[in-house]
Amino acid sequence: MFQSRAESLALVLPAMLFAAVIFIAPVLILLSEGLRPAGSWSLTYYISFFTTPLNLTVFLRTLKLGALVTVSAAVIGYAAALCIVNLSPKGRGQMVGLIVLPLMISPVARTYAWIVILGRTGIVNQALGALGLTDAPLRILFSETAIFIGLLQLFLPLMIISLVSALENMPRDAISAARVLGANWLQVFWKVILPLTKEGLVIGGTLVFTGSLTAYITPAILGGSKVLMLETLLYQRVTIANDFASASVIAMILIVMSFSANLLLKRLATARAKR
Amino acid sequence: MRKILLASSTAFLLCLSSAQAQERKLVISVYGFAQDAFKTILYDPFEAKCGCKVVVETGNSVERLAKLEANKNAPVIDMAVVATPDALAASRANLIEPIDVSKLTNYDKLYDVAKDPIGGHLSVGYTFYATSIVYRSDKVTINSWNDLFSKELAGRVAFPNVTTNQGPPTLYMIGKAMGQNTPDLKAPIEKVAEHKDDFVTFYVRSSQLTQLMQQDEIWAAPIGRFAWEGFAKMNLPIKWATPKEGQTGGMNVMILTKGAKNKELAYQFMDFWLSTEIQTKLAEKLIDSPANKEVKLDPKIADNLTYGEETAKSLDLQPADAILDNRESWISQWNAKVGQ
Amino acid sequence: MTSRILSTAILGAVMIFLIGPFFIIVAASLSAGETLAFPPQGLSFRWVLKVFEIESFRSSFAMSMMLAVFGTLAALLIGTPVSYALARYKLPLGETIRTIVSAPIIVPGIVVGLALLRYLVIPFGFNLTLALFMAHTALVLPYAVRVVSASMTNLRSDIEEAAVLLGCSRLGAFLRVVLPNIRGGILAAFILGFVTSFNQVPVSLFLSGPGIRTLPIDMLAYLETTYDPSVAALSALLAFMSIGIVFLAERFLGFSRYV
Numbered sequence: 001m002f003q004s005r006a007e008s009l010a011l012v013l014p015a016m017l018f019a020a021v022i023f024i025a026p027v028l029i030l031l032s033e034g035l036r037p038a039g040s041w042s043l044t045y046y047i048s049f050f051t052t053p054l055n056l057t058v059f060l061r062t063l064k065l066g067a068l069v070t071v072s073a074a075v076i077g078y079a080a081a082l083c084i085v086n087l088s089p090k091g092r093g094q095m096v097g098l099i100v101l102p103l104m105i106s107p108v109a110r111t112y113a114w115i116v117i118l119g120r121t122g123i124v125n126q127a128l129g130a131l132g133l134t135d136a137p138l139r140i141l142f143s144e145t146a147i148f149i150g151l152l153q154l155f156l157p158l159m160i161i162s163l164v165s166a167l168e169n170m171p172r173d174a175i176s177a178a179r180v181l182g183a184n185w186l187q188v189f190w191k192v193i194l195p196l197t198k199e200g201l202v203i204g205g206t207l208v209f210t211g212s213l214t215a216y217i218t219p220a221i222l223g224g225s226k227v228l229m230l231e232t233l234l235y236q237r238v239t240i241a242n243d244f245a246s247a248s249v250i251a252m253i254l255i256v257m258s259f260s261a262n263l264l265l266k267r268l269a270t271a272r273a274k275r
Numbered sequence: 276m277r278k279i280l281l282a283s284s285t286a287f288l289l290c291l292s293s294a295q296a297q298e299r300k301l302v303i304s305v306y307g308f309a310q311d312a313f314k315t316i317l318y319d320p321f322e323a324k325c326g327c328k329v330v331v332e333t334g335n336s337v338e339r340l341a342k343l344e345a346n347k348n349a350p351v352i353d354m355a356v357v358a359t360p361d362a363l364a365a366s367r368a369n370l371i372e373p374i375d376v377s378k379l380t381n382y383d384k385l386y387d388v389a390k391d392p393i394g395g396h397l398s399v400g401y402t403f404y405a406t407s408i409v410y411r412s413d414k415v416t417i418n419s420w421n422d423l424f425s426k427e428l429a430g431r432v433a434f435p436n437v438t439t440n441q442g443p444p445t446l447y448m449i450g451k452a453m454g455q456n457t458p459d460l461k462a463p464i465e466k467v468a469e470h471k472d473d474f475v476t477f478y479v480r481s482s483q484l485t486q487l488m489q490q491d492e493i494w495a496a497p498i499g500r501f502a503w504e505g506f507a508k509m510n511l512p513i514k515w516a517t518p519k520e521g522q523t524g525g526m527n528v529m530i531l532t533k534g535a536k537n538k539e540l541a542y543q544f545m546d547f548w549l550s551t552e553i554q555t556k557l558a559e560k561l562i563d564s565p566a567n568k569e570v571k572l573d574p575k576i577a578d579n580l581t582y583g584e585e586t587a588k589s590l591d592l593q594p595a596d597a598i599l600d601n602r603e604s605w606i607s608q609w610n611a612k613v614g615q
Numbered sequence: 616m617t618s619r620i621l622s623t624a625i626l627g628a629v630m631i632f633l634i635g636p637f638f639i640i641v642a643a644s645l646s647a648g649e650t651l652a653f654p655p656q657g658l659s660f661r662w663v664l665k666v667f668e669i670e671s672f673r674s675s676f677a678m679s680m681m682l683a684v685f686g687t688l689a690a691l692l693i694g695t696p697v698s699y700a701l702a703r704y705k706l707p708l709g710e711t712i713r714t715i716v717s718a719p720i721i722v723p724g725i726v727v728g729l730a731l732l733r734y735l736v737i738p739f740g741f742n743l744t745l746a747l748f749m750a751h752t753a754l755v756l757p758y759a760v761r762v763v764s765a766s767m768t769n770l771r772s773d774i775e776e777a778a779v780l781l782g783c784s785r786l787g788a789f790l791r792v793v794l795p796n797i798r799g800g801i802l803a804a805f806i807l808g809f810v811t812s813f814n815q816v817p818v819s820l821f822l823s824g825p826g827i828r829t830l831p832i833d834m835l836a837y838l839e840t841t842y843d844p845s846v847a848a849l850s851a852l853l854a855f856m857s858i859g860i861v862f863l864a865e866r867f868l869g870f871s872r873y874v
């Protein structure tokens with residue numbers, strides 16, 4: 001360990017200054033603007049934001065979709081991750097590679113595909129019709145369902161990867177031991193797998209949840225102006241009406257949610273370190 | 276490593292400065308549709324003629340107006356084309372300055388309605404358009420604005436969002452069809468709210484509609500005539516409705532930013548755009564109906580446009596100031612009833 | 616045996632869901648028809664070729680490339696010293712420093728973009744390209760610090776100390792001893808930063824002006840005005856580019872060790 005204060009300061013200073021001036025200061029000013037209508041501290045903007053029914057609907061919809069996507073990603077993620085860890089080490093590596101792959105592709109491209117797939121003449125409706133499950137093509141585009149599907153596809157890889165690494169760290173014989181002792185699969189999952197992979201679930205869940213809250217492209221392309229989410233609402237308020245009051249309130253909501261999710265993560269990490 | 280970093284940061288600075296050191300450039304702000312055609316018909320020939328560079332910003336009228344206002348103290352845009360209510364809003368916000376029409380050689384060729392649409396020579400009209408409903412004639416027939424709410428069309432209509440240029444005129448015609456034609460548009464907005472689940476989407480850009488029509492997602496949508504071209508070239512039986520309540524519409528105008536850096540170029544560009552040659556070319560591509568009365572069109576093409584002063588006069592238009600003065604309240608009504 | 620089949624079925628379904636849409640984009644971009652459709656109407660390369668003819672795509676591609684390359688380099692330039700300091704010195708506020716430089720990961724991009732527009736670009740007449748560059752640097756900084764730190768934790772400090780004792784300057788020791796050893800980490804951070812910056816949308820959403828747009832924003836704008844398959848073609852090309860870069864990195868550097 002080197003000990004010179006001045007040296008260490010010189011090393012971190014450029015990055016700190018950059019982050020402070022370019023990043024932290026403007027964001028803080030933006031947030032404070034929402035708390036200071038007409039130059040004095042007050043919650044006026046917040047009250048008027050939340051008492052506008054449209055805003056409240058959008059806020060609740062964003063939370064609801066975020067939660068739904070997270071839960072679905074967890075369910076599918078466990079199924080997929082359990083399959084993956086049972087593969088040979090080589091197969092496991094390839095599978096993880098394939099799952100990471102979509103993360104490298106532009107989200108515009110990934111979301112764009114759904115317009116074709118989910119349309120009334122798209123393959124989803126064609127398949128449903130051919131199977132006799134629907135009489136007439138379903139209207140999926142520009143709905144919460146479309147946004148849900150788009151977000152799930154965007155963020156599922158993060159959940160799977162987190163769960164795979166959690167399952168890999170689990171004691172190998174835990175599952176077979178429980179099976180030998182007569183537990184059925186459901187019990188094994190609830191009593192053994194879930195408690196032992198809780199941290200992976202929380203990490204994955206945080207990433208998926210905050211990702212869903214702060215996604216812009218998916219609600220913009222698949223929801224349009226009929227099904228707004230917080231990010232698209234923010235964009236609309238600024239671009240159509242120069243309404244920085246609402247923008248600041250939405251920014252605060254997004255930051256607070258994302259921040260608390262990250263705090264939760266950190267808590268968990270330190271709890272693990274102490275153990 | 277250090278050498279690489281040094282070399283690349285120099286390269287970066289060069290990139291930055293070269294982006295700035297453009298000698299003569301005109302910055303314009305226009306609608307996003309048909310940019311390919313505008314480039315070949317309008318921008319490229321103008322660049323060749325003036326020896327300058329045309330830099331284009333695209334977006335819809337309201338959005339670009341908001342941007343103009345945000346950059347009020349250091350305007351980047353030299354000239355913009357917007358809808359008449361937005362031009363009026365820009366003039367009230369003190370963002371634009373009067374156009375010296377003596378500098379426009381083609382000014383006298385314009386139809387009278389286009390000469391001074393919002394007064395004070397603050398704008399010049401370059402095109403007007405009818406607004407009506409496009410529809411799949413093999414699936415439905417449309418004779419009235421009320422037909423947008425018909426059973427056959429439930430789940431098959433894209434409706435213009437109230438924030439777009441087509442939103443208020445459409446609501447206005449629906450009000451007329453309902454016989455409740457008050458300026459606050461209360462009745463039509465309520466009617467839309469009642470049927471909101473029957474609309475596929477509240478569109479913000481009409482260009483999106485061709486894809487939706489092609490995919491069978493929608494069978495009908497109220498649009499401006501300028502967007503018709505995309506539908507006309509489709510292999511589907513698509514018609515332009517002539518509702519019994521009449522058609523509405525609007526006009527697009529050119530405005531000159533206050534404090535524009537390249538005023539002379541902006542004037543040259545406006546004049547070029549208004550010339551008979553360019554107006555004819557844009558009309559023949561079914562993009563913008565001409566505001567220049569010397570433009571002579573083949574009847575086949577004229578049928579697909581809003582051609583001639585008589586046609587323009589027959590449109591049932593909302594006055595620009597009525598739109599502007601009521602817009603805030605329409606939007607909040609819409610958000611409260613339709614938006615959620 | 617049944618569990619084997621079940622496992623294959625589950626993984627197959629998940630992969631179809633995750634990667635299937637990408638193949639549809641590729642197929643649709645090879646369509647000969649006028650609009651985006653699947654199955655494609657005929658086969659042709661006209662939309663792939665059209666991508667190269669659209670001028671705005673060319674300039675926004677150059678813009679995104681420049682932002683991704685130089686933004687990431689800048690982030691590494693200021694981020695690597697932080698990683699080094701965090702690993703080598705007992706910093707009084709180590710955790711705080713880490714939090715501050717990784718803040719851009721927590722704050723949603725759209726908020727950063729808006730804040731920069733409103734408080735740097737508009738009041739100070741800040742050049743938009745410069746603002747975009749800074750936003751992208753800030754965005755990549757957390758990845759740079761994190762990945763380089765990861766490659767530095769396993770590096771013993773005694774060799775470096777020895778070099779200093781033997782008369783090497785501190786900077787010299789860093790350049791000759793430390794840097795060669797964390798080269799892999801820096802490259803990995805560069806690639807990760809490049810991909811992140813190149814695909815980034817929300818940060819750049821508000822930071823656009825006449826003639827200034829990043830590629831994803833330009834694609835979004837093009838999508839809103841024209842529904843021909845050229846955006847699909849461009850998406851496919853970009854995806855192949857990203858995959859190519861990552862594949863090469865994995866092949867030659869063992870990229871996944873660092874991420």
